[in-house]
Amino acid sequence: MARQDLERLIQGEDLDTLVAEFRAKPTGQHSAALQRLVNHIRSESMDGKLALLCTKPHEEWRLVRMNGRAKPMTLLDGIFHDLNDAEWAIFKLRMKRHFDVDLAD
Amino acid sequence: MLKITGYADRVSVMPGQTIRFMVNCEYPQYEAGVVRVVQGDSAPEAPPVKLVPVPSTVDGRYPGRKQVIHAGSFARIDCGDRFAASPSFSMQAMVMPTTPKKGRQAIISKWDEAAGKGIALVVAEDGSAGIELSDGAHKVTLSVGKPMLAKHWYLVAATYDGAAGKVAVHQQPQHDFPTIDDSGSTEANAPAGFAWDNAAPLLFAASWGGEDAGRPVGRALYNGKIDRPRVSTAALTLAEIEALRGDRWPERLAGTLAGAWDFADDIPGVTVRDISGRRLDGAVVNMPTRGVTGHNFTGEDGMCWKDRPDQWSAIHFHDDDVYDAGWQADFSLTVPETMKSGIYAVRIHAEGEEQFVTFVVRPARGKPTSKLAFLFPLATYMAYANEHFGTNDGLVELHLNRALVLHPHQQFLNEHREYGHSLYDLHSDGSGVYYSSRLRPVLNLRPKVEANHGAGPSHLWLFNADTHITSWLEHFDQDYDVITDEDLHEEGFSLLSGYRTVMTATHPEYYSREMYDAVQRFTHSGGRLIYLGGNGFYWRIAYNRTQPGIIEVRRSEGGSRAWEPPTGEYYHSFTGEYGGMWRRQGGRSPNHLVGVGFTAQGFDVSSYYRRASGADDPRAAFILDGVDDEILGDFGLTGGGASGMELDRHDVSLGSPPHSLVVARSERQTEAHVHVVEDLLFNHMGTTGDVNDKVHADLVFFETPNGGAVFSVGSIAYSGALPWNNYDNNISRLTLNVLRRFMDPAPFPLPQA
Numbered sequence: 001m002a003r004q005d006l007e008r009l010i011q012g013e014d015l016d017t018l019v020a021e022f023r024a025k026p027t028g029q030h031s032a033a034l035q036r037l038v039n040h041i042r043s044e045s046m047d048g049k050l051a052l053l054c055t056k057p058h059e060e061w062r063l064v065r066m067n068g069r070a071k072p073m074t075l076l077d078g079i080f081h082d083l084n085d086a087e088w089a090i091f092k093l094r095m096k097r098h099f100d101v102d103l104a105d
Numbered sequence: 106m107l108k109i110t111g112y113a114d115r116v117s118v119m120p121g122q123t124i125r126f127m128v129n130c131e132y133p134q135y136e137a138g139v140v141r142v143v144q145g146d147s148a149p150e151a152p153p154v155k156l157v158p159v160p161s162t163v164d165g166r167y168p169g170r171k172q173v174i175h176a177g178s179f180a181r182i183d184c185g186d187r188f189a190a191s192p193s194f195s196m197q198a199m200v201m202p203t204t205p206k207k208g209r210q211a212i213i214s215k216w217d218e219a220a221g222k223g224i225a226l227v228v229a230e231d232g233s234a235g236i237e238l239s240d241g242a243h244k245v246t247l248s249v250g251k252p253m254l255a256k257h258w259y260l261v262a263a264t265y266d267g268a269a270g271k272v273a274v275h276q277q278p279q280h281d282f283p284t285i286d287d288s289g290s291t292e293a294n295a296p297a298g299f300a301w302d303n304a305a306p307l308l309f310a311a312s313w314g315g316e317d318a319g320r321p322v323g324r325a326l327y328n329g330k331i332d333r334p335r336v337s338t339a340a341l342t343l344a345e346i347e348a349l350r351g352d353r354w355p356e357r358l359a360g361t362l363a364g365a366w367d368f369a370d371d372i373p374g375v376t377v378r379d380i381s382g383r384r385l386d387g388a389v390v391n392m393p394t395r396g397v398t399g400h401n402f403t404g405e406d407g408m409c410w411k412d413r414p415d416q417w418s419a420i421h422f423h424d425d426d427v428y429d430a431g432w433q434a435d436f437s438l439t440v441p442e443t444m445k446s447g448i449y450a451v452r453i454h455a456e457g458e459e460q461f462v463t464f465v466v467r468p469a470r471g472k473p474t475s476k477l478a479f480l481f482p483l484a485t486y487m488a489y490a491n492e493h494f495g496t497n498d499g500l501v502e503l504h505l506n507r508a509l510v511l512h513p514h515q516q517f518l519n520e521h522r523e524y525g526h527s528l529y530d531l532h533s534d535g536s537g538v539y540y541s542s543r544l545r546p547v548l549n550l551r552p553k554v555e556a557n558h559g560a561g562p563s564h565l566w567l568f569n570a571d572t573h574i575t576s577w578l579e580h581f582d583q584d585y586d587v588i589t590d591e592d593l594h595e596e597g598f599s600l601l602s603g604y605r606t607v608m609t610a611t612h613p614e615y616y617s618r619e620m621y622d623a624v625q626r627f628t629h630s631g632g633r634l635i636y637l638g639g640n641g642f643y644w645r646i647a648y649n650r651t652q653p654g655i656i657e658v659r660r661s662e663g664g665s666r667a668w669e670p671p672t673g674e675y676y677h678s679f680t681g682e683y684g685g686m687w688r689r690q691g692g693r694s695p696n697h698l699v700g701v702g703f704t705a706q707g708f709d710v711s712s713y714y715r716r717a718s719g720a721d722d723p724r725a726a727f728i729l730d731g732v733d734d735e736i737l738g739d740f741g742l743t744g745g746g747a748s749g750m751e752l753d754r755h756d757v758s759l760g761s762p763p764h765s766l767v768v769a770r771s772e773r774q775t776e777a778h779v780h781v782v783e784d785l786l787f788n789h790m791g792t793t794g795d796v797n798d799k800v801h802a803d804l805v806f807f808e809t810p811n812g813g814a815v816f817s818v819g820s821i822a823y824s825g826a827l828p829w830n831n832y833d834n835n836i837s838r839l840t841l842n843v844l845r846r847f848m849d850p851a852p853f854p855l856p857q858a
Contacts, residue, residue, distance in 0.1 A: 029795060038506075042506075043502070045499040049499050051510070052510045053510075053511050054512050058149060058562075061510065064511070070496075070520065072520055073519070083508070083510070087507065
């Protein structure tokens with residue numbers, strides 16, 4: 001089922017190419033297939049959503065899992081010093097979570 | 106987690122006045138001092154943060170103390186021992202519970218939590234109407250046992266017959282659903298002659314938690330509406346209770362009626378009026394929402410509470426309402442006559458943690474000290490106060506089109522809901538937040554703070570983004586006064602009349618009628634207005650006429666909005682004015698005022714402007730004097746371009762003056778920038794920035810009567826381009842051209858008709 005969802009989103013485009021596109025530029029205008037893909041995985045509810053907590057302004061961000069309104073977030077392993085690296089880490093975790101796709105760096 | 110928070114009793118203060126600061130500090134001691142805020146962006150790509158220490162009487166070391174907020178609204182009737190001689194008692198109301206499954210919630214109580222003594226009509230743990238009765242030693246509880254449906258109206262009542270020793274509870278739904286069993290009455294034996302009375306006040310929507318540092322504390326907080334509460338000093342039958350639910354009562358029941366409250370009396374204010382003749386008037390605490398539809402709202406007799414107040418005789422209470430945190434003051438500042446008008450903050454720091462309380466020193470009334478005024482958009486800052494964008498709704502990430510980055514103040518606010526909400530949030534029961542107060546710590550109104558919506562590299566929104574403007578002014582040694590739009594609401598046009606030019610912030614979105622009309626009159630009286638932002642003059646708001654520091658919005662009919670009020674709640678409770686977007690309010694669209702109006706929003710990456718045909722008109726030649734570039738603002742601290750976040754478009758059909766000139770227009774906005782819903786009837790494909798021509802910003806100039814003029818940039822990201830390359834860039838240059846011409850007293854002639 002997860003694989004079918006992925007195919008529906010990327011509509012015949014090459015997944016490796018889309019992943020490379022995201023890795024190169026995680027923010028801003030994406031290709032149509034990549035945008036459909038990231039829209040899907042970014043639609044996670046606040047209960048379980050992966051996000052970042054800024055721990056040093058403009059310098060350091062910590063991976064967190066949101067647990068819903070008013071509930072404390074869970075600090076996860078993963079400290080980043082570049083927001084693009086953090087975006088990539090979240091993307092990889094979500095590709096695993098939503099489509100059971102393992103991505104290497 | 107934050108251990109220092111604070112606020113002041115006012116934001117705008119003039120020389121000679123005193124501003125008091127309230128601080129919560131969990132460290133043993135802290136240092137405080139005043140700084141003038143020039144540049145609050147701490148991103149490495151931005152110019153250095155510039156907070157100029159200002160020696161004052163505030164300077165010093167203070168003992169830290171913890172101060173807390175008691176959120177939750179209720180109504181309080183101080184009735185003393187009025188009921189001490191009345192062992193029998195009945196309480197009833199029409200109620201619309203919004204969280205019946207939340208747990209014990211008091212609807213009507215004379216219940217002292219500390220003593221565990223009193224009588225209360227409650228939403229019981231099981232979600233049904235219940236009674237609690239206790240003399241402090243023995244407690245009787247009874248509930249109907251059939252949970253009420255959320256957001257449906259019920260008649261609920263509880264009685265105690267002190268002579269017969271019986272308690273009874275009743276619950277009648279207003280609408281019967283054939284598959285729902287939620288109607289019932291039940292009774293039980295209880296001790297006769299129970300000494301339940303206590304010193305607690307009679308409360309609606311809470312039980313009495315005593316006082317803490319002079320503030321009343323509600324417990325067992327109720328979420329939902331209460332309409333027509335009544336209290337009787339007799340144990341009434343169900344038939345008698347039904348006879349009292351309306352507004353005309355049988356004479357035989359009037360003798361035991363101890364109080365009957367009409368919440369439609371004083372909808373704009375805080376009093377709750379007893380119409381039983383017993384004069385048990387009271388007041389609301391923490392500003393529950395008034396001007397809301399009651400159980401008998403028909404939709405056929407008018408849509409405004411002023412038309413038929415009896416159909417708006419309800420109050421919506423929330424367990425997270427907060428008006429005045431009511432903290433003890435820690436220090437104060439009497440503003441010396443020599444203190445220049447500007448943006449200031451008290452910097453509080455201890456053990457490596459830093460907090461700010463921002464305020465404005467404005468000039469004395471009628472005594473501007475500059476010909477330029479920066480209009481500090483306090484109303485919009487209040488609208489966004491303590492927003493929970495990043496912690497309430499997961500779909501925020503689709504607005505951002507980038508990972509959700511939370512900041513320490515948001516982590517704190519997520520867990521400390523008692524700090525109250527912004528006008529973008531939902532209450533804990535899912536209803537929209539209509540009111541926002543500044544009499545509480547506002548943790549996103551400070552320098553150095555980041556936000557979700559402002560794009561990188563700076564990630565600023567509202568106040569801190571607006572310091573890009575003040576730092577730009579000071580880089581070019583431009584003298585300016587700072588005035589707030591709350592001052593503008595109170596003083597109107599006279600506040601602006603002494604200025605040649607008024608400059609806005611990046612996002613002056615929330616405007617009262619008084620504010621809007623004052624700015625309009627200024628531009629029609631020879632004044633010059635530089636609208637340096639996007640999505641301005643958008644929502645109509647109302648100020649409360651008796652309670653300071655609180656605003657209201659009703660997002661009526663349409664618009665790009667975080668919630669919608671239910672039908673019948675489109676009129677502000679504070680004023681009776683119709684709520685909603687200014688563009689629907691008769692010739693007061695933002696386009697009328699500034700030539701452009703909201704057209705799109707997106708929060709990932711900004712774009713640039715391209716010079717447009719208006720730039721070649723001799724009337725606008727001064728704007729791009731010395732700027733030869735075709736492309737303007739393809740750089741910046743907010744999304745990497747001058748056109749982004751929220752965008753405004755020139756549109757004569759929406760009110761843009763026909764003689765207004767489009768000097769530049771943005772292009773190539775991202776797909777995340779979406780066309781606003783108020784322009785759509787049927788939703789359809791092709792509404793995003795990559796394909797829709799209406800997703801753009803217009804940079805507009807036009808002359809106004811009596812030698813005035815307006816310059817609008819139509820983009821929130823615009824000001825993030827001003828400091829780029831040490832303020833040496835084409836956006837900075839063209840803005841400086843405009844400012845210098847606008848500060849020149851030579852009138853702008855209106856073009857020939």
